[in-house]
Amino acid sequence: MTILRFQGQDFVYEAPRTVLESLAEHGVEIPSGCRAGVCQSCLMRCLEGEVPAGAQEGLKPALVAQGYFLACRARPSSDLTVALADAEGLRQRAHVLAVESLNQEIVALRLKPERPLDYRAGQYLRLYRQADLSRCYSLASVPTLDDWLELHIRRIPEGRVSAWVHDQLRVGAQVEIGDSLGQCFYTPGQEEQTLLLLGTGSGLAPLYGIVRDALAQGHRGPIWLYHGSFTVEGLYHQTALQRLAGQFPNFHYVPCVDRAGPEALALNARVGTVLEAAVSDHRVFAHHRVFLCGHPDMVKDARLKIFLGGASMAEIHADPFLPSGT
Amino acid sequence: MSLYQQLGGEAAVNAAVDIFYRKVLQDERINRFFSGVDMEKQSAKQKAFLTMAFGGPNHYTGADMRRGHAHLVAQGLNDSHFDAVVEDLGATLKELGVSDALIAQVAAVAETTRNDVLGK
Structure with a gap:
């Protein structure tokens, strides 16, 4: 007998139903849409047990790595503990x-x-x-x-x-x-791929983590980090990033500022936006893995430009949360 | 063999979706309908549309199509825009080396949604 555990309750699972169908039979409605593995409305996360084969097709590698799966595609062969994808988890x-x-x-x-x-x-x-x-x-x-x-x-x-x-x-x-959230992170594999990271302001935070993580995991392809701000004073971690670039020849740190000046010159900073600098350096993004974080307008512009420049949508990572304003 | 299988199934949809979406975004006749939308969500919708047009598994109904496009019809979405999308779809498949005969079949499937999409 196979058991589905959801929100602390055990349900008997009978093949060949999907997890979505099985829970619905037990009166548990999971949000769903196409029921064909396409729209991803029924995204769930496996907390314990083995993710059923085929239930992660079409998901981003970042989601796969965290045990996310599609309930409409999942036919488990052993016990499974599952949760809704948007559950924030324990504080x-x-x-x-x-x-x-x-x-x-x-x-x-x-x-x-x-x-x-x-x-x-x-x-x-x-x-x-x-x-x-x-x-x-x-x-x-x-x-x-x-x-x-x-x-x-x-x-x-x-x-x-x-x-x-x-x-x-x-x-x-x-x-x-709260628990860790989001799909904007490095996954191993394709070690030769070019990584392109664009951030403004404190949007450097996740990119700084991703760069160090990728280098620690042995990423061999070029890694380009563009960090932008109005002025040089708005940048930070320059020393650490320059040191990292000295240590790893495949890592390139490109500070960008809106206004030219002696400080910008001293730092060898580019004048213009991070997107302008990245476009002028790369032109085509067909084989890039891209991470964006920072001002929502920058993220929006960069996603469009880089997608039209040849990057696959599945290779463009950005977390959707916006600053709250206050 | 079904149309979906002849085209190559889900792998074919994955190969087509970026190319198709890029064409739509650069198509001056229709790209205004796509400005300001969440690109990631829109890409998932394009994928669902391609799966349907390729004769693949889908559960979209005429009512879904009407509801999903009503706000665009209010903005002036009409037959010429629908034709442009079908044209972009054909060009995408051509680029992927799909035969004209299969492209015609895909266009015919897409055609079945015209009245629902345009709210007729």
Whole structure:
């Protein structure tokens, strides 16, 4: 007998139904659309057991790696514990290890979670100021390299969470965090492929994690990181990134600023947007794996331009969460 | 062998979807209907459309088609735009080396959705 476990309840599964059909028979409705493995409305995540063969066809490698599958395509042959894809998972406490200034408006918040957090470099999590007041921030840390979680938090004018982090959080304080989320991360395979990462402002955080993760996993193809800001003062981590570029000949760090000036010259920064710099360096993106993070307009423009420039839609990664405004 | 199998099934859809979407986005006759939409979601919809046009498994009904395009019909979507999409679809398949006979069959399947898409 095969058991489907969902939200703490056990259901008997009978072949040849799909997980979607089986749960529906037991009165559990999962959101669904085409029921043909195309629209991905019925995306679920396998928490325990073996993902049924064929249930991950057409999913991004990032989703496959995390055990996501399509309920309308899944015919399990052994017990399976499943969850809805958008379940945020468990919250937990974390201790503040450091609040370090990266530039005038961005701090690095280092946290030690009470339980090890299962995450990929480039994912994001929710940071709670209180139960009903939270924001999502990308992780800049890499699980295999860093003993802590690191978030880069820009002070938003009137920001209720960012101001609290900047002005009130001190070493030793306790905060609550949610589970790791998002599909913007490096997956091994195709080690010769060109990686192209475009970020603005604190959007550097996940890209910084992804670059270090890819290098640590032995990525051999060229890795191009473009980080943009209005002025040189808005950039950060230049020294660490330049050091990384010295250490790994396949890694290229390209700082970009809107205004020319002596500081930009000293840093060898490009004048113009990250997208302009990337287009002028690469022109065609047919074999690139792309990661975008930062200002929503940049992400939107870059996705269009890079897709039209030949990149496959499945190779363009960007997390959809937007700054909340306050 | 079904049309879907002759075309190469899901692998053929995956090969076609980026090419087709790029053509649509660069087609001045119709790209205004696609400006401002979430590109990733739109790409998934294009994939569903191609699967249907290729004679593959789908559960889309005429009512879905009407609902999904009503806001575009209100913006002036008409037969000329539908023709442009079918043309882009044909050009995509041509580029992938599909025979004219099979392209005609795909166009015929797409044609069955015309009235629902245009809300007629």
